[in-house]
Amino acid sequence: MTTPTQSKLPSHFGWIYAALMVSMLLGALDQTIVSTALPTIVGELDGLSQMAWVTTAYILAVTIAMPVYGKLGDLLGRRTLFLFSLVVFVLGSALAGFSQDMNQLIAFRALQGLGGGGLMITAQAIIADLVPVRQRAKFMGPMGAVFGLAAVAGPLLGGWITDHTTWRWAFWINLPLGIAALLISAYAIRLPKPKAKVAFDYLGTGLMAVAVTCLVLVCTWGGTEYAWTSPTILWLGAATIAAGVLFVIVESRATDPLIPLRMLRNPVFGVATLIGMVVMGAGMFAVVAYMPTYLQMVYGYSATESGLLLLPMVAGMMLTAIGSGAVVSKTGTYKGFIIAGTAVIPVAVYLMSNLTVDSSVVVLCSYLGLLGVGMGLIMQNLVLAVQNAFPQSEVGTATSANNFFREIGATVGVAVVGALFANRLTDRLAELGGGLNGGNTESITPDLVQQLPEQLKAPVIDAYSDALLPVFGALAPVLVVAIVLAVFLPNRTLQGGETDDQAPERETVAA
Structure with missing residues (x-):
């Protein structure tokens, strides 16, 4: 092909x-x-x-x-x-x-x-x-x-x-x-x-499935179903590492590996994949997962309203994704947009970390829109860069591997942010004593918060704000790492009319 x-x-x-x-x-x-x-x-x-x-x-x-x-x-x-x-x-x-x-x-x-x-x-x-x-x-x-x-x-x-x-x-x-x-x-x-x-890598696929299953279970159950130090989580973590190591060994020896390890040595693939894991895991999905809770608990919006208030992020994303795509098609270069996106995202997350319970929802939505602008500059330009770095015969493998690692980053990022948020929230609600819902802090709902007397309502709202927003503040420096990575992303000009034989020669020189 x-x-x-x-x-x-x-x-x-x-x-x-x-x-x-x-x-x-x-x-x-x-x-x-x-x-x-x-x-x-x-x-x-x-x-x-x-x-x-x-x-x-x-x-x-x-x-x-x-x-x-x-x-x-x-x-x-x-x-x-x-x-x-x-x-x-x-x-x-x-x-x-x-x-x-x-x-x-x-x-x-x-x-x-x-x-x-x-x-x-x-x-x-x-x-x-x-x-x-x-x-x-x-x-x-x-x-x-x-x-x-x-x-x-x-x-x-x-x-x-x-x-x-x-x-x-x-x-x-x-x-x-x-x-x-x-x-x-x-x-x-x-x-x-x-x-x-066809020489399908059955052993590598099986090990990948075991490693991913154990990792997802660690991220899903850790801090919720089981304590992070429980034997179940520790065994699952050990199984993740063991299956991951065996997967690398098998892939290095397989005739036709599921994820060729040489792809990881390609500078475009390696850098683009790391950027995707950071900005997707610690950026968009972490915010989308927990900002609706913040809007419901702090501002008193319904579940539907809190979802609608995320639309500025979608609008910003669509604007820059479509706009940058049109420009990249004309110029053939993508690196500038990726650098710009990685610079915008930590700014947006940092601004959200400085919100207070008295901040206008309009201000909050503007920050969400800014986050969407950054995400739209990055998401598909990273996929495009990866596809451009390999011959047509490997486009599917490269695209799926990039998305695979991005999904892993999102899963881990959401789990880590959720664990930090939950632990901080539990501590702050415990400080309020038994006057809150009879001491049962596990079943607090947005409706319950809005019905509380003012002397209890304000501390609960403050607890949610103080639990989540500093986590966003801690994410901002992590997201800055993506800017550094973007600077080192090779800027391979997009070509039209290359043959399958030409592409590998151009793309793997620096690999």
């Missing part, structure tokens, strides 16, 4: 692009759409103790599936895999909506995730198959903005569906969109199959 050389896009490209965008949105949306529906779901299915697994099962399956789809796409071709992932995702969505107990729901959410991981990876790689590198940026920008849109739209849509119909439609809503994307893709997408002998 060669890099696209024509300046003219393939026929039906508008329909293809729409199907890819919808597919990416569906895959990303289902990471968050159940969050606001969970209380209703666990109440109806009698599964409070298993609640976390409804989300964890999906994220875990997505993370494991990403590098597998990327590798198989390079070996077998991406059209069939994309159609397969759509079928799996739609089937999982339908079955999840029909679930009669929590075990069924968790199993079908995992099935959904196995499809969703393929949608997010193969959609980006198919763009690389169809669009010349120089034109690719303007199409990748909106695809990057989809992730930010899904992070905010997911909880909003899930809450609205649950309030007005039934939680089951949070899954069934995927069916008409998924089927439409499947039919369009089956008709319009035409890709040449790579002439490669």
